[in-house]
Amino acid sequence: MLDLSALVPVDLHYQVSKLLSDYVECIDDDRLEEWPQLFVEDCLYQVIARENADRGLPTSAMYCDSRGMLRDRVVALRHANIYAKHYYRHVLSNVNVKGVQDGEVLVQSNYVVLQTLVEGDTKVFNAGKYLDRIVATPDGLRFKRKVVVFDTYRIPNLLVTPL
Amino acid sequence: MNAIREPALGHLRWPTAGGSQVPYGVFTDPAIYELEQQRLFRGDAWSFVALEAEIPASGDYKSTFVGDSPVVVSRAEDGSIHAYVNRCAHRGAAICRELRGNVQNHTCVYHQWAYDLKGNLIGVPFRRGLNGQGGMPADFDMKKHGLQKLRVDAYAGLVFATFSDSVEPLQDYLGPMPCKAIDRIMSRPITVLGDQRQYVAGNWKLYAENTRDPYHASLLHLFHCTFGLYRSSQKGVSVMDAKRRHSMLTAMRGTDEGKVDGYQDTRTYNTDFTLADPSVLAGKPDFDDGVTLVILAVFPNLVVQQIANTLAVRQIIPRGVDKFELVWTQFGYADDDSEMQAIRNKQGNLIGPAGLISMEDGEAVEIVHRSIIRDQDQTSYIAMGGEQAKDAEHLVTEGSIIGFWEYYREVMGWAA
Ligand code: FES
Ligand SMILES: [Fe+2]
Numbered sequence A: 001m002l003d004l005s006a007l008v009p010v011d012l013h014y015q016v017s018k019l020l021s022d023y024v025e026c027i028d029d030d031r032l033e034e035w036p037q038l039f040v041e042d043c044l045y046q047v048i049a050r051e052n053a054d055r056g057l058p059t060s061a062m063y064c065d066s067r068g069m070l071r072d073r074v075v076a077l078r079h080a081n082i083y084a085k086h087y088y089r090h091v092l093s094n095v096n097v098k099g100v101q102d103g104e105v106l107v108q109s110n111y112v113v114l115q116t117l118v119e120g121d122t123k124v125f126n127a128g129k130y131l132d133r134i135v136a137t138p139d140g141l142r143f144k145r146k147v148v149v150f151d152t153y154r155i156p157n158l159l160v161t162p163l
Numbered sequence B: 001m002n003a004i005r006e007p008a009l010g011h012l013r014w015p016t017a018g019g020s021q022v023p024y025g026v027f028t029d030p031a032i033y034e035l036e037q038q039r040l041f042r043g044d045a046w047s048f049v050a051l052e053a054e055i056p057a058s059g060d061y062k063s064t065f066v067g068d069s070p071v072v073v074s075r076a077e078d079g080s081i082h083a084y085v086n087r088c089a090h091r092g093a094a095i096c097r098e099l100r101g102n103v104q105n106h107t108c109v110y111h112q113w114a115y116d117l118k119g120n121l122i123g124v125p126f127r128r129g130l131n132g133q134g135g136m137p138a139d140f141d142m143k144k145h146g147l148q149k150l151r152v153d154a155y156a157g158l159v160f161a162t163f164s165d166s167v168e169p170l171q172d173y174l175g176p177m178p179c180k181a182i183d184r185i186m187s188r189p190i191t192v193l194g195d196q197r198q199y200v201a202g203n204w205k206l207y208a209e210n211t212r213d214p215y216h217a218s219l220l221h222l223f224h225c226t227f228g229l230y231r232s233s234q235k236g237v238s239v240m241d242a243k244r245r246h247s248m249l250t251a252m253r254g255t256d257e258g259k260v261d262g263y264q265d266t267r268t269y270n271t272d273f274t275l276a277d278p279s280v281l282a283g284k285p286d287f288d289d290g291v292t293l294v295i296l297a298v299f300p301n302l303v304v305q306q307i308a309n310t311l312a313v314r315q316i317i318p319r320g321v322d323k324f325e326l327v328w329t330q331f332g333y334a335d336d337d338s339e340m341q342a343i344r345n346k347q348g349n350l351i352g353p354a355g356l357i358s359m360e361d362g363e364a365v366e367i368v369h370r371s372i373i374r375d376q377d378q379t380s381y382i383a384m385g386g387e388q389a390k391d392a393e394h395l396v397t398e399g400s401i402i403g404f405w406e407y408y409r410e411v412m413g414w415a416a
Helices: A010-028 A032-038 A050-055 A067-079 B002-010 B030-041 B170-174 B176-185 B204-210 B214-220 B222-226 B261-265 B338-350 B359-371 B399-412
Strands: A039-049 A062-064 A086-101 A104-117 A122-137 A140-150 A154-156 B047-051 B060-066 B069-075 B081-085 B100-102 B121-123 B149-155 B158-162 B190-200 B235-240 B247-252 B293-298 B302-307 B310-318 B324-333
Touching (some): A010 A032, A010 A122, A032 A067, A039 A050, A050 A140, A050 B190, A062 B338, A104 A140, B081 B158, B149 B170, B176 B293, B204 B399, B214 B222, B235 B399
Antiparallel strands (some): A039 A062, B060 B100, B069 B081
16 A cells, blocks of 8 residues: 655655746746746757647757757847737646656646737637656756647747747 | 629729739738639649648548648559548538548548548448438439549649649649749658648738748848848849749858848848857758759749758648638658758758748738728839839849739739
8 A cells, every 4th residue: 555654756746846837937927038047058948739749750840959049049039030029828737747767857747828919818829738857957957858749730820939 | 703703803903004002902802812712722723732742652641721622632542642622522521530641531420421542432321221211312323422523733742733624734834943943842752841830810912922022031030131041132033934923032141241231221130149059050051053042932822942951831721811821841851861850850940930030921911911901992012123023133122022913913804
């Protein structure tokens, strides 16, 4: 029988949830410059449509394999890209800490991103899942790998802010 | 036909004979949208429907659209490719409900009428009734109740379909200029890398304009310009086929060093903007002609692109007068080594709905569409390069857009 008193993954779950919350907060509160800091230098951030992920095909909406590329995304959206002002609101659920493997915490969770445009209406913009590999660093937990598999494979107009 | 035509077209005025001033009503009027479905998408035009590489094996199929008509493209046992309307001959249900797959035959879920891979009806449950009761009429002829078939033809691995019996053969329809451009990009066997779908709240012709417009590319797409992927100061051309319905623009990266002063009166070309990780721009030439950017727009619904090392077809699917969908299918060559695969994968950041250099096109369409809903007789003004549908050996022109409109007027039956 399960020895309930021996169960301690609560701390890990708390730390992981905190990282995920920090992640969505810095996007939703438009502190995008802080967003790359939640990744290790040698990271992977991939945003891929479910229809491609299911077929094992590589085409991704975003594919960044260094923290530098994440910074570049933010600099580009601040200074180069043209798009309508909008806000995101992430709703995160099902944070499932699956285990620890070779020093990486494997986590899967669900997200919904609501988008509000300047006209003021809020719509479901995108839904999907996060497949994360998280590592411990001197600065706290950081993403080593974040794969965003989105169910909403038809993107309304454009995807500029990271999911 | 005339009864629909006159009232639909009569109320919009084109102030000049050519295509340099377009009444905004052509983007917003539902009657014109209906007429386009009839005259362009179901008229004498070949619409792009698939890459052969998407349906390599017998039984492979893809569901897609010609105009806004749902169509299935499938490969039969003998290797031939077929296209038919995705609508059961019985009561009209969709016979194919997935984006893609592989089947022995298509069976409608509603009453299980079955069709072979060429669209012929091969089975009707209870056709002779049950226990002597019911059943189809005695003169029921399976041959007369197949799926509605389209003509299909392929050129260099690109599959096109048409509802028309009278349109010229595909290769003639494309013409020498597009064929040459397609031959170049499709010169080796390809592998499909995946799809991206972008849904834009605007009329599909605003995108037809956009892809024939070398003028905007260095002004709207700052990322493009800053890193020299495309600048109007580069060597390039803007050319059309003989009928001016298809067009191509090309550019050669690295041909304007030291002569980019022309940008001083624009908001673009921010030289302070540098990349922390420039690997996204690192590539290897796919072709030895020095051309690093090709946008080939094939009337009415296809764009074939080479932007650096990204190769893709974009299919334009109209979804109503104020919406269209853009399906980007990215591909590489079957013999790409792992380094080349990694390059294409990373440069994927440049294109599609999240593309660092392509995301603005959807935005451009939407800001136009939202602003033109009133004053339908007022027009755009398309004059860069001399207000004429002319080819150019430079990129500071809107000639191909004018060509598009002149051909459009012709097929729609709008007297010039
Ligand atoms: S509608 Fe297809 S079998 Fe009846
Ligand atoms: Fe563009």
